[in-house]
Amino acid sequence: MNTKTANTSTKRDATIEKHMKKYAVAPMLSLLLICGSVHADETSSADQQMLIHNANAAMSQHNYSVAFGKYLKLAEQGNAAAQLNVGVMYLNGLGVQQDGKLAFAWLGKSAARGNGQALSVMKKAAAQGNAYAQNELALLPGPAAGVQGQLQQTSAAKPDEQPSTMPAKGEDGNKSERTVSFSVGFDNTSGNYGTKQESTSTSIPAIVSYGTDSYSAALTLPYMEQTGPAGSIAGPRRHISGSNKILSEQGPGDVLASVTGYVIDNEDSGIGLDVKAQVKFGTADVSKGLGTGKNDYSLEADVYKDFDKAGLSGSLGYSDLGSPGKVVVTGVQENIILHNVFYGSVGASYQVTETTKVGLTLNAEQSSENGMPRQEDLTLDFTRKINKANKLNFYVLKGLANGSPDKGFGASFKYLF
Numbered sequence: 001m002n003t004k005t006a007n008t009s010t011k012r013d014a015t016i017e018k019h020m021k022k023y024a025v026a027p028m029l030s031l032l033l034i035c036g037s038v039h040a041d042e043t044s045s046a047d048q049q050m051l052i053h054n055a056n057a058a059m060s061q062h063n064y065s066v067a068f069g070k071y072l073k074l075a076e077q078g079n080a081a082a083q084l085n086v087g088v089m090y091l092n093g094l095g096v097q098q099d100g101k102l103a104f105a106w107l108g109k110s111a112a113r114g115n116g117q118a119l120s121v122m123k124k125a126a127a128q129g130n131a132y133a134q135n136e137l138a139l140l141p142g143p144a145a146g147v148q149g150q151l152q153q154t155s156a157a158k159p160d161e162q163p164s165t166m167p168a169k170g171e172d173g174n175k176s177e178r179t180v181s182f183s184v185g186f187d188n189t190s191g192n193y194g195t196k197q198e199s200t201s202t203s204i205p206a207i208v209s210y211g212t213d214s215y216s217a218a219l220t221l222p223y224m225e226q227t228g229p230a231g232s233i234a235g236p237r238r239h240i241s242g243s244n245k246i247l248s249e250q251g252p253g254d255v256l257a258s259v260t261g262y263v264i265d266n267e268d269s270g271i272g273l274d275v276k277a278q279v280k281f282g283t284a285d286v287s288k289g290l291g292t293g294k295n296d297y298s299l300e301a302d303v304y305k306d307f308d309k310a311g312l313s314g315s316l317g318y319s320d321l322g323s324p325g326k327v328v329v330t331g332v333q334e335n336i337i338l339h340n341v342f343y344g345s346v347g348a349s350y351q352v353t354e355t356t357k358v359g360l361t362l363n364a365e366q367s368s369e370n371g372m373p374r375q376e377d378l379t380l381d382f383t384r385k386i387n388k389a390n391k392l393n394f395y396v397l398k399g400l401a402n403g404s405p406d407k408g409f410g411a412s413f414k415y416l417f
Contacts, residue, residue, distance in 0.1 A: 048074065055082070062387075064095030065354075075106060083110035084118045091121075094388060097354035100132050108136035183207040185393075185412030193240045194373050194402035199228030201405075203253060205412075215261045222253035224290050231332030233289050237296075237321060237368040238403075239329075239336050247330050249288035255281045270306035275299075282322060289330050292338070294322025309351040313361075316344040321368055341366040343375075355385040365403075373402035389416045 055070035068089050074082035087106035090099050104125065110118035119140075125133035183206070190200040202225045209218040226234040227248040231241025235254065258278035265272045278298045284291025300317030321338040328334070347361035358381070365375040381395035390413070397408035 048077065048079075052079075052082075059085075064089065064387075066095070068095030075109070078113065080110045080113035080115040080118070083107070083113070084115050087118065088121070092388075093354075095354075097351065100130070104130070104132040104136045107133075108139060111136075112140055179211050180417040181207075181209045181211075181414055182417070183209075183412050183414040185410060187408065187410035189397065189405035189408035191399055191404065191406035192402075193238060193405075195229070195240055195243070197229050197243060197246065199226070199232060199234070199238075199240070201226050201228075201234045205253075213262070215259060217259045218257070220256040222255075223251070224253040224284065225250040226289050228289070230330040231289075231334050233286070233292060233324075233329060233336070235284075235291055236365075237292070237338055237341070239292075239334070239369060240372070241329070241332055241334065244332060247289075249285075249290060249330065251285050251288055251290055252283060254284045254291045257281070272304050272306075274302040274304075276302065276317075286324055286327050286329060292322060292324045292336065293327065294324055296321050311349045313347045313349070314345065316342070318342050336369070338368045339366075339370075341368050357383045357385075359383070367403060375403040376401035377404040377408075390414070391416070 051070055051074055055067050055074065058064075058067035058070065068086065071082045071085045071089070075086045083106050087103045087110060089095055090103035090106065092098065104122060107118045107122050111122060122133045122137055126137050185203075185205050185207075187203045187205065188200070190198060192198050203222045204224075205220050205222040207218055207220045209216055211217070224234065225248065226232075228234070228246065229241050230244035230247050231239075232244075233239040256278060258276055260274050260276040263273045263275055276299070278300070280296040280298070282292055282294040282296075284293070286293030296319055298317055298319040300315055302313065302315040304311060304313040318340065320340050323338045324334075324336045326333070326335045343363070343365035345361050345363045347359055349357055349359035351357050361379045361381075363375070363377050363379065367374045377397055377399045379395055379397045381393060384392045386392060393412045393414070395408075395410055397405065399406045399408075
């Protein structure tokens, strides 16, 4: 299976997920704030009281989209606690697409009406260098911006849900947001690869990843099934033997380990640069044609530009490939010499709704073996965010060169702890 192209959507998910963090300031604090309820006061109309009740009920049931809509109506009517909740929900992407500018605009409105919790969040963000928070603080009247202790405490949090004092990145220079995720997927590719016989590869990868706002690390453990001519080897640098008997083999695939550093992440311009180092360990059984049995080492740079709802990306990488040499593959003696290769991609994505994103990526790679064609394919993927923790991804692939599979498809489910 062409693992590189099949994982295009997974890589885009990781990039999106990483950039989703850039507006979140002291995330534990923000999440604590929205756990509280907005309370009606003596001047609230019957309609307002009903709206407050329904908004709080939706929030308690984790129906964030409904809760956001109702809190927004209250916020537009000048309810400071609702304005705080709207700001925090924008900050964390709960029930609405994450937007740092709108988050701090609403937090600023809440703080201007005397909400101390909103001011506290803004001050923490401003101290960490958030330009939106700094701008909104500058617009507040003097007493609201400078004398927090004299503010009316009309927050959305209950007394036992006061802000966490856990330091976020920038407060002590060391701590940062940490996330752990688990993904499981299904990938299927098939094609003739320039021969008269078709090969099919199926992979079920399990991926565990750990990340902060400055780097992420991932470990992929796949289980594979390969059906094709005897002597063939599956994988991103596929070796195709001659016209031999079609065989089917299955077993564990190659283990992948990677570390990605977020070198540039400019919030104002939306421009970023990531650098990724990856090792493919030769754990798959070469005698079954499930891998080369040798380690590969890759270094890759990814650049991106984020717009309002769209994004552009590109990557360039280099792989140092291990050559198996003379080996017996599914009963056929082969002499496989692989060359190091450059590879790259260009892509675009669009946020269709607050929970749905589509992307299109063109991938290309040099030929890794004398006499074998280069790889080139086009991948269309669809990502659906179920809730804050769960995400589904689907993709289809179309080969554009003989070295790539003719077609492919797959899906993955990701859970963020």
